[in-house]
Amino acid sequence: xxxxxxxxxxxxxxxxxxxxxxxxxxxxxxxxxxxAGRAVWxxxxxxxxxxxxxxxxxxxxxxxRREGENLQELMLRCLGxxxxxxxxxxxxAWLILYSGFILRSGADRLIVTVYPDSSPWPFTLGLGLVCLxxxxxxxxxxxxxxxxxSPVLIGALLLIFLFSLSDxxxxxxxxxxxxxxxxxxxxxxxxxxxxxxxxxxxCFIEGLCPKEPGRARQGxxxxxxxxxxxxxxxxxVVGMFGAxxxxxxxxxxxxxxxxxxxxxxxxxxEALVVMLWLFPDFLLVSVFLYAAQYSLRLCLGQDAxxxxxxxxxxxxxxxxxxxxxxxxxAISLLIGRDALSLELWSLKLIPLINLLYAFIFIPSIxxxxxxxxTL
Amino acid sequence: xxxxxxxxIIISSLLSLSGCGGIxxxxxxxxxLMVVQTMGLDREEGSVRVSMAAAAEASGSGPRRMSAAxxxxxxxxxxxxxxxxxxxxxxxxxxxxxxxxAAAQEDMDSFLDYLCQSPELRIDIPLYIVREGTAExxxxxxxxxxxxxxxxxxxxxEVFATASNSRVFxxxxxxSSLERYGSALVCAIRCEPGSESTPPQGGSSGETEESAxxxxxGQSGENMQQGQSEEEARQAQETGEGGSQQSQxxxxxxxxxxxxxYGVIRDGKxxxxxxxxxxxxxxxxxxxxxxxxxxxxxMDGRPCSLEVYDGSAQLNPxxxxxxxxxxxxxxxxxxxxxxxxxxxxxxxxxxxINYLTGQLxxxxxxxxxxxLQSSMQLKADFxxxxxxxxxxSPENYRLMEQDFAHVLPSLELxxxxxxxxSHTNDIKEA
Numbered sequence: 001x002x003x004x005x006x007x008x009x010x011x012x013x014x015x016x017x018x019x020x021x022x023x024x025x026x027x028x029x030x031x032x033x034x035x036a037g038r039a040v041w042x043x044x045x046x047x048x049x050x051x052x053x054x055x056x057x058x059x060x061x062x063x064x065r066r067e068g069e070n071l072q073e074l075m076l077r078c079l080g081x082x083x084x085x086x087x088x089x090x091x092x093a094w095l096i097l098y099s100g101f102i103l104r105s106g107a108d109r110l111i112v113t114v115y116p117d118s119s120p121w122p123f124t125l126g127l128g129l130v131c132l133x134x135x136x137x138x139x140x141x142x143x144x145x146x147x148x149x150s151p152v153l154i155g156a157l158l159l160i161f162l163f164s165l166s167d168x169x170x171x172x173x174x175x176x177x178x179x180x181x182x183x184x185x186x187x188x189x190x191x192x193x194x195x196x197x198x199x200x201x202x203c204f205i206e207g208l209c210p211k212e213p214g215r216a217r218q219g220x221x222x223x224x225x226x227x228x229x230x231x232x233x234x235x236x237v238v239g240m241f242g243a244x245x246x247x248x249x250x251x252x253x254x255x256x257x258x259x260x261x262x263x264x265x266x267x268x269x270e271a272l273v274v275m276l277w278l279f280p281d282f283l284l285v286s287v288f289l290y291a292a293q294y295s296l297r298l299c300l301g302q303d304a305x306x307x308x309x310x311x312x313x314x315x316x317x318x319x320x321x322x323x324x325x326x327x328x329x330a331i332s333l334l335i336g337r338d339a340l341s342l343e344l345w346s347l348k349l350i351p352l353i354n355l356l357y358a359f360i361f362i363p364s365i366x367x368x369x370x371x372x373x374t375l
Numbered sequence: 376x377x378x379x380x381x382x383x384i385i386i387s388s389l390l391s392l393s394g395c396g397g398i399x400x401x402x403x404x405x406x407x408l409m410v411v412q413t414m415g416l417d418r419e420e421g422s423v424r425v426s427m428a429a430a431a432e433a434s435g436s437g438p439r440r441m442s443a444a445x446x447x448x449x450x451x452x453x454x455x456x457x458x459x460x461x462x463x464x465x466x467x468x469x470x471x472x473x474x475x476x477a478a479a480q481e482d483m484d485s486f487l488d489y490l491c492q493s494p495e496l497r498i499d500i501p502l503y504i505v506r507e508g509t510a511e512x513x514x515x516x517x518x519x520x521x522x523x524x525x526x527x528x529x530x531x532x533e534v535f536a537t538a539s540n541s542r543v544f545x546x547x548x549x550x551s552s553l554e555r556y557g558s559a560l561v562c563a564i565r566c567e568p569g570s571e572s573t574p575p576q577g578g579s580s581g582e583t584e585e586s587a588x589x590x591x592x593g594q595s596g597e598n599m600q601q602g603q604s605e606e607e608a609r610q611a612q613e614t615g616e617g618g619s620q621q622s623q624x625x626x627x628x629x630x631x632x633x634x635x636x637y638g639v640i641r642d643g644k645x646x647x648x649x650x651x652x653x654x655x656x657x658x659x660x661x662x663x664x665x666x667x668x669x670x671x672x673x674m675d676g677r678p679c680s681l682e683v684y685d686g687s688a689q690l691n692p693x694x695x696x697x698x699x700x701x702x703x704x705x706x707x708x709x710x711x712x713x714x715x716x717x718x719x720x721x722x723x724x725x726x727x728i729n730y731l732t733g734q735l736x737x738x739x740x741x742x743x744x745x746x747l748q749s750s751m752q753l754k755a756d757f758x759x760x761x762x763x764x765x766x767x768s769p770e771n772y773r774l775m776e777q778d779f780a781h782v783l784p785s786l787e788l789x790x791x792x793x794x795x796x797s798h799t800n801d802i803k804e805a
Binding site: 112113114116148149151152171174175177179241242244245248249255258259268279 | 381382385386467468491494495497498499547550551554555759762765766769770773
């Protein structure tokens with residue numbers, strides 16, 4: 001085990017928590033509320049059962065890895081060199097696309113909430129370059145950043161929830177009857193989309209963790225905490241605005257924060273909270289770009305693991321990090337150039353690709369691996 | 376230790392990321408900002424007129440106000456900015472939104488859309504309709520030389536929401552109710568001459584003259600100009616006509632804004648007003664009773680004033696069969712105290728208290744009946760009755776074949792009010 005990059009599983013799941021916050025606030029509340037209405041707070045618990053099964057499946061897959069291996073190495077092992085490389089290229093493409101999209105949607109969040117009438121490129125370029133530095137360095141630094149920032153973010157979330165309690169209207173959340181079952185089931189698709197992302201996203205750097213038993217159990221506990229977190233988010237937002245208004249707002253969580261008044265003296269703290277969300281964006285994009293370049297280097301047959309290289313070291317295919325990051329930045333500048341296009345990417349294309357990747361692509365690799373007895 | 380230092384550095388770095396655009400680029404002293412506290416919206420000949428007022432300044436000079444028209448709210452604001460001395464207009468602390476009556480009758484939806492989408496405004500800002508007037512008049516003319524509409528609206532807000540559990544309807548409430556029930560309630564204000572006179576120039580500000588004017592004089596305030604000079608007032612007096620004294624009084628009286636009931640919004644348009652006398656009933660049905668007075672007669676026929684300060688109402692649907700809503704049963708409880716009564720031999724006796732309690736119950740019952748009849752006649756569920764029916768009997772509600780608003784006019788009403796006089800403020804009680 002490479003001690004230079006070694007992390008614990010607890011650190012890995014902390015990173016997963018922060019990465020999950022990005023899609024949770026971007027899409028989950030609005031999308032699930034549109035389907036489930038006032039019963040939206042039940043969508044995450046309903047998604048818990050299928051996601052638990054998915055967590056056990058992913059844990060079973062990741063238990064097949066050898067020491068130091070990530071999901072990428074498993075792909076190569078299951079599919080063989082040629083198909084494995086194609087799968088890795090596809091994975092890298094998805095990770096780069098998703099990173100570009102997150103850069104763009106993060107910029108849009110800043111423009112809509114704090115910097116009206118600004119152009120997105122300074123934000124995407126700025127964050128992209130910071131992520132480049134992270135992708136060039138030790139991946140453990142990214143995980144350690146997550147450990148440092150998580151108490152601040154989780155603390156802020158809990159504080160916001162606490163102060164929103166007085167504005168919660170039970171009428172906005174109840175009654176819920178059996179007739180709500182179908183809308184809740186449809187709304188839980190949004191929860192499944194977000195949770196599945198969190199479950200598989202950390203597999204790309206799981207090689208940094210020593211191989212230990214109990215992944216499924218730890219993962220299940222993490223999943224339960226995430227379901228609770230997502231339910232609380234829904235309770236706070238929909239309890240305050242009602243389902244009709246929440247589904248009409250583009251970023252209901254941040255609008256809720258804008259309305260909060262602390263101790264009748266402090267208000268308009270949304271800028272601080274929006275800025276806090278730069279950190280999950282940074283972590284997600286850094287991990288995905290690191291994983292993308294890792295996949296591409298494996299494609300080229302290079303040893304992609306970090307060995308303490310300097311930032312300017314271009315050996316062993318490390319030069320690929322630069323085009324990987326620059327491509328993500330270029331994508332962020334090209335996609336979603338207007339609100340309608342960004343909405344299409346956010347509500348349709350990205351969730352669809354994510355679900356296909358989580359429930360078709362990864363299981364296919366597992367099945368092929370089992371059939372070929374390479375797992 | 377390193378971890379805690381890092382957390383501290385991260386938190387402190389957030390201060391520089393607060394969205395103020397960087398201290399080197401758009402830093403402004405507070406005096407250079409016009410911090411808008413009240414915003415008025417009107418429609419005139421196909422365009423939108425936006426009026427804005429800041430709070431009164433600490434120096435004692437009057438509040439800064441501006442008004443301009445444009446194709447949309449945004450362009451009108453832009454126009455107002457171009458034609459002003461202001462370096463920057465700051466909208467993050469708008470506390471009151473006023474909409475003119477004509478604009479509200481024409482279309483509220485586009486204003487609500489703007490308020491919902493604006494990146495600067497909060498959506499829990501109280502929303503008011505200016506009854507029989509324009510928002511421009513309210514924003515630009517209300518107040519005296521040192522106070523403006525923002526200060527006046529703060530007082531109005533207190534009137535609408537005197538009890539801690541009563542409420543002023545906000546932009547979010549209105550949008551939510553319109554989306555859910557197709558209609559909504561909005562608080563209404565009216566501009567009329569105030570009860571305080573303007574202090575004479577150079578005179579003591581502590582000396583005020585009570586000059587509350589009757590309803591018949593209400594319209595006279597429309598022609599008043601704020602800050603009208605004493606010279607003009609003297610000229611008016613010199614005309615020697617019969618109303619000269621009254622004109623003097625009007626000239627001295629600043630225009631104020633006062634509570635004027637509630638506006639009913641249906642399909643995005645103002646369709647009716649509910650009089651302020653119905654405020655107890657509105658409070659009972661919307662979950663917050665404001666402190667209000669009810670005038671009744673005591674056993675000797677003398678006027679008596681009861682202060683209602685608490686109450687609640689429970690609505691139970693009456694079903695003829697599954698999904699067949701037959702009527703609504705409303706049970707209300709109100710608590711009041713006797714604030715003003717003539718001397719009576721029976722005063723303080725149980726019989727007297729029971730009589731007044733009966734009068735209270737009867738008055739509240741009449742209010743509730745009148746309020747619900749308005750809702751039924753308009754086919755507008757602005758009280759959110761559908762939500763209460765659904766919560767009470769969700770299964771039956773889902774089986775209803777028609778929209779609740781369509782069923783509303785045919786419903787039978789059963790109203791029962793239980794009143795309680797908590798105290799009579801009679802010295803003998805002690």
